[in-house]
Amino acid sequence: MSLAKILKLGAMAVAIAPLSLSGAFADGAAFFDPLDRIHPVWAENGMVSAQERLAAEIGRDILAKGGNAVDAGVAVAFALAVTLPRAGNIGGGGFMLVHDAKTGQTHAIDYREMAPSGASRDMFLDEKGEPDSDKSLYSGAASGVPGTVAGMRLALEKYGSLPWAEVIAPAIRLAEEGFPVTPELSDSIESEREYLEKHPATKAIFFKPDGQVWQPGETLVQADLAKTLKKIAEEGPDGFYKGEVAEAVARSVQAVGGLITPEDMAAYKVVEREPVRGTYRGFEVVSMPPPSSGGVHLIQILNALEGYPIGALGQNSAQTIHLMAEAMKLAYADRSEYLGDPDFVDVPVAALTSKDYAAAMRAKISAEFATPAAQIKPADLTPYESDQTTHFSIIDKDGNAVSNTYTINFNYGSGLVADGTGVLMNNEMDDFSAKPGTPNGFGLIGGDANAIEGGKRPLSSMTPTLVLKDGKIWLVTGSPGGARIITTVLQVIMNMVDHGMNVAEASTAPRVHHQWLPDELRVEEGISLDTLRLLEAKGHAIVLKDAMGSTQSIMRDPESGSLYGASDPRRPDAATLGY
Incomplete structure (x- = not known):
């Protein structure tokens, strides 16, 4: 459903978990009251x-x-x-x-x-x-x-x-x-x-x-x-x-x-392969290498967004979503060209996940306007080295x-x-x-x-991911969702690192997704209509569709060792259990 259709129907955007939001900036960027939280399993x-x-x-x-x-x-x-x-x-x-x-x-x-x-x-x-x-x-x-x-x-x-x-x-x-x-x-x-x-x-x-x-x-x-x-x-x-x-x-x-x-x-x-690794605001991100595209593009997008004050801009504000969408488009364009089974093709993992390349991505991003997908092409890289899914x-x-x-x-x-x-x-x-x-x-x-070839493994978006702090596990996460897996995992990490959410809040917050083609910004219910208007003014084609992902996540407190976990409420029957 397009933004125009939403406005025509007079639809009210309802947050998936309104208790997690105790206030908002003008365009719907959330801030949190510590007494008003969704609590994870302990x-x-x-x-x-x-x-x-x-x-x-x-x-x-x-x-x-x-x-x-x-x-x-x-x-x-x-x-x-x-x-x-x-x-x-x-x-x-x-x-x-x-x-x-x-x-x-x-x-x-x-x-x-x-x-x-x-x-x-x-x-x-x-x-x-x-x-x-x-x-x-x-x-x-x-x-x-x-x-x-x-x-x-x-x-x-x-x-x-x-x-x-x-x-x-x-x-x-x-x-x-x-x-x-x-x-x-x-x-x-x-x-x-x-x-x-x-x-x-x-x-x-x-x-x-x-x-x-x-x-x-x-x-x-x-x-x-x-x-x-x-x-x-x-x-x-x-x-x-x-x-x-x-x-x-x-x-x-x-x-x-x-x-x-x-x-x-x-x-x-x-x-057995060597994981892909990156850093984001002092955390180490470890994820799956090709033939998964997930880890490469997760780190690529995080690298690009690290150059912006995402926390200060606000969770799901128009500017935060705009910057995420622009970085997503560039990464998915690269996916179309470079990613495949590394036993058959050279995948430029080091280039795609480098901080220098992230700086080049930011140079292509306008803070004010969405770049049309037709103007985005895969980067010119030289190789540096030879829906329904489930996660636990x-x-x-x-x-x-x-x-x-x-x-x-x-x-x-x-x-x-x-x-x-x-x-x-x-x-x-x-x-x-x-x-x-x-x-x-x-x-x-x-x-x-x-391309298809006997004995070859098809490219995947699956993104099982670990986030470490000071060399110890801080977060274990992942999701189903086809093309939207990468961006779903991305937003769980950003919600916790940039916006200070606990693992349950991070799992529940509304999500967005852009994959370059089709040239549309997919959003869940729960994004403020004011925010959607601002995004449309920047040139984004807004489409409201079904909920994205089903994250299963566990966070480990680095001081006490206590575990805090959450199953995504978007799909029934999931459970996070401890002892």
């Missing part, structure tokens, strides 16, 4: 913040019985594959950051999906040479080789402390015995009925024999998924990547036009931390459950550039660096 020892309560409870229980953050993270990841089927997965992939408090080191685990060996650059083009979104999103060819199982195994073996079978056992129980369907789960299945019903194996799980969707309070049992999880628990990754499960995945995908073979499954590899954050009693974002891309991935396995397959192949210069399912423009 814990003394360990904490889990996840998008589904049962999975969060499992992670908390692992911590309480002596497991570390990675043990809990692996348990949560497998549990979400059962209880949050639209995003939690073993048929997808993602990224995990692991911080070791004892050594001070942070490790980045890339278990992103890989294109099948038979994938080719033009595989999603129609007879006219234009991208065919049905092929890239809903056919068997939409699925890349899943990485979650291999990623969780590597994380546990290298950084965990409990046995593999022990951390998978709670997920097996939930799949085998079932769990109560929530209103959100029931609604999400109904909303995707059209394509979940297309595949018999999918329909048999998510709908009753009479075709009705499972209702809130009823028990959803996933017997085939339980059987698959048992094989994984007993045989390790070989129980998924080899033998009958791998063959069933390949057979089911190929039956609807896909390319995955048993050999592709067996060839899957996890990669964990800190244990020793200060170890996990920030994990993983996905099967759209709600319920491609909608295909591999026969006899209970595994929902991803549609991550859409994250490649089917045709350089054209948008994908999230409206993101990609270039040759992200």
